[in-house]
Every structure is written in C-alpha cells, then in structure tokens.
Amino acid sequence: MNGAPLLSVKGLGKRFGGFVALENIDLEIRAGDRLGLIGPNGSGKSTLVNCLCGTLHNETGSVVFDGRRLDGMIAHQRTRLGLARSFQLPKPFRTLSLADNIRIPLLYTVNARAGHRLSDAQIGERCAELLGDVGLADKARRLPGDLTQVEMRKLELARAVATQPRLLFADETMAGLSPSEVEEILAVLFRLNEQGITIVLIEHIMRAVMSFSTRLVVLVAGNKIADGAPQEAIRNPEVEKAYLGE
C-alpha cells in the first residue's frame, strides 16, 4: 500500500456567499482505509462529501481520485468511477419498490462501466443479495414509505454499495439508532471494508467512530484541525477546545 493515495484532495475551498464552509482542505485517503470524519454540527463534513461526490462544486483546490482529476466532473460520472455516498437524510426513490431502488445503480452504474454487463436475471439476484446483506430481503417489493427510520438508512447504504464503489462515504448512517442497531450497521461497514471498499465514516456517535476508524480527521468551522491515529486525534488540545470549550 505504498503507491499513490486513492483519493487526494489539495487546497479545497467552498463558500456559500460570504460564508466560508471549507477552507484549504488537504486530505489523502489510501486504499483500504477506514477513515472517521468528525466535527461539530456545521463544521463542513457534509459539504466536504458533497464537493468530493460532485453534488456541490468547490471553488478552489483539486481532487484526484485513482489518478484522475475529478474537477468539473458531474456527480454521476464520479459515481461510475467508484465514488459512492449515502445521504445524511435518506433520499429513497419513494415511488419505487426497494428492489427497483437497488436496480437503478446496478443498471446505471455497474452496467454503464466497461467490461462485464449484468443480465436481467443477474440484476435480480444482485438486488436480492444486496437487500439481504442489510436484512431487507423480505421487503424487496415494498415501498420505502413502509420502512422504519433504521431500515431507510440501511436501504440508503445498500443503494450506495450497489454501485460497487471503491470509496464509500457513509454520511451519518447511524444517527438516531439504538446501540444494537449501531452495531448492526458497523458490522455491515466492517464487512464491506474487508471486501476491499475504502470507507469514510461521518458520524457523531463517538463510540462507533472510535471502534471503526483506523484514522481520524477532525473538521472545525471549515478547517481541518487534526488528522491521525484516533486516540491521538481526540487528545489534540484544539479538538478538545472545539468540543468542550475552554
């Protein structure tokens, strides 16, 4: 793992009018990493994910993924390159069954890539498999409206995983879940990481972040103030100040 990083961000900046949401962010993510991204509310975590995935466009800086510059690339092109994300507030396709929710990334991302194309039958199997991985197999024909909050977050995760990403941003997939449900999602994420997917976990639940991450990045007010081993990063005086005050 000594080659070039999978994702490399240099001097990334984003502002909304006069408000500076992100300032001069440098970040390198290596293949296989389990990176925790934390920070107080409004510190720019989701904005960073949005800029990296193409939902928003950063004004300054550059992003290189797997040796390719992503600047100016539209979101769906980035997805096809292997960047996937779940949304902080689940955004299911409300009028489509769970199976069809999963079918869309399979048809439009996996089958849009060069190489092996999945047949209709294979797509059906893959849908069932992906839903099964998050425990939703028996609800494949239901609509997202019938799901609980937890299940909705699982669907969100399954849909991101369906794109067969190399790098996955899990944006607060555990918010509002009970401890046992957090464990469930963590188990899914660990399993994905073992399968070779690099994962960035954005989370407020510290117990989950600390047990999952091999590295921790802390954002405060649009600036990166710490980056390193989790235990060291949270003892950083600046991080303590941001979370606990002086």
Next chain:
Amino acid sequence: MRVFRFWLIAAVAGIAFTALTRAWIANEYYYFAAYVVLQYIVLSTAWNILGGYTGYTNFGTGAFFALGAYGSVVLHKMGAVPLPVMMLVGGVISGIVGLGTGYLTLRLRGVFFAIATLAMAIVVQTLIVNWDYVGGSRGIYIIRPAEAPISGTYIQYLYTLMMVLAVVSVGIARSIEGSRLGLGFAAIRDDEQAAEAGGVPTLRLKLIATTLSGALMGMAGAPLPYYVTYLDPTSSFSLAYAVNSVAMPVIGGMTSWIGPVIGSILLGTIQQLATVTISSALNLLIVGLLLIAFVIIAPNGIVGLVRSWRRTRTA
C-alpha cells in the same frame, strides 16, 4: 417480449376499432368528435412522459402543439406535401424546440420549470403572431383537399392518422415504463440528487424526455390546419390544450400509460358531449371541477384508486 406483445395488441386494437367505426358509422360528426379525443390521448400521453414519469410539469403544451400545426401551414403553402410527412416534420420541429427548452430550463425545478414553459409558450405565440407568411394574428385559411389519399372522406382520413399516432404514442409510453429509461425517469422524479449518486445521467435523461414529449405534441398538432381549416394563433395556442393535457393524466393517473388514456377518453368525451348539448364555454369549467374533485378524492387518479381498491381486497 411483453412490450412487443403490447405493441401487437395495441396495433390490432387500433386497426379493429378504426375498421369497425368506419364500417358502421357514416355520420361525419362522430369522426370530428373522435379525432379530438384521440388527439388528447396523444397530447396527454406525451405530457405524461415528462410530467408523470419524469416529474416535470409542462404548461407549454399549446406551443409544441401549435408549432406542429404551423409547420404544416408552411409546408402547405410551399406545395403538395403528404400529411404523414407533415406530421413527421411537425414532430421534428417540436422535438427540437423541446430539446432547446429542456436545455435552457432544466436547471429549474418544480413550479419554476412550469412557469418557464408557460413563458416559452407566450414567446412562441408572439413570434407566430408577428409572422405574416403564416397569417400572423389574422390567421390563415387552409383548404382541405376534397379527396383523401385513402378511401373515405378526408375527415375519416384525419381520424385514421390520429388513431395511428395515438397507438404509437401509447406504445412508446408503455415501452418506457419498466425499461431502464423508465426507471431512470422515475429516479429523477423521486430525487434528482439520489439519482445522480446512483449514476443516472439526469440532464441527458431529462433532455430525452422533453424532446420525446415535445415531438409527439408537434405530431399531434400537424393535422390541425386540415381539421379546423382556419388556423389562428389565439385558438391554436389556446391554454385549453395545456390545461387538458395536465388534467387528463392527473385524473386518469400519472404513473401508468393507461392513466392518460382513461383521462383523455373520459374528459374528452364529456367535453364533446357538453359542447353539443350545453355549450363549449362549459368545457374548462368541467375540467376545473373534475380536477379539484380528483385532487381531493383520488390524488393518484383513477388508476391509483383502482390499485388501492385491489390492494385492500387482496389484503
């Protein structure tokens, strides 16, 4: 395979219905009335590809429709062009305008997109009003040929052509449903950001929808000059086309190809009946009342009503 079977059944049904009506019905009025109903099947099906499947409300139906009609006027003045060719040309013109409108406005969403299409209709109407060659604001008389290229009267010919177009439109709508394209449209309708995150090229798909929708509307408008024999901007750009092509899918149901068909047959027939029994001025009032009733009682249209009834029965 199922799509192929649908095309086959639709074609056979269309031919059978046309043959039967032409064998048994001699009164020309019925063809005039049926033509309008068929025309609305095309318009509302076309509207639904963009409005129902993709979730973008278009209030510019009148413009796409009238452009097809005025395309025919230009061709008519230039010389003897067969009507089916005029329909293709009308489709190309309105398809291109659909593509352009889509490209300029699709960064707008929801009500802003609707307002932009309404504005587009007004711009196009203003251009036609000031174009003398096609009659300007005075309008233009088009002499309907005495002889139809196929057996029967000219109005029967128009009716037959519109039947063909209706079958083709419904066939296209049915083919989109459940296809890769249809799923992509549905993803855009439900959540555009999530669609992009799933790899759906939203802009390209939206352009396909506006182009296809516009083209079918243009094709529906192309025979209009021969139907009315006097074409003027006020009536050809009438807001009634926009209102009807929105109301019919809403009343029938927007998620399925059958919705606009049911809505058009129902509303179109009621309007034709009202026109001959009471007054044509009543038409839009009927549409308005039905629209309010359906939005309150059955927001998913007749199709939605039947589906939920079936679900409760099986459950």
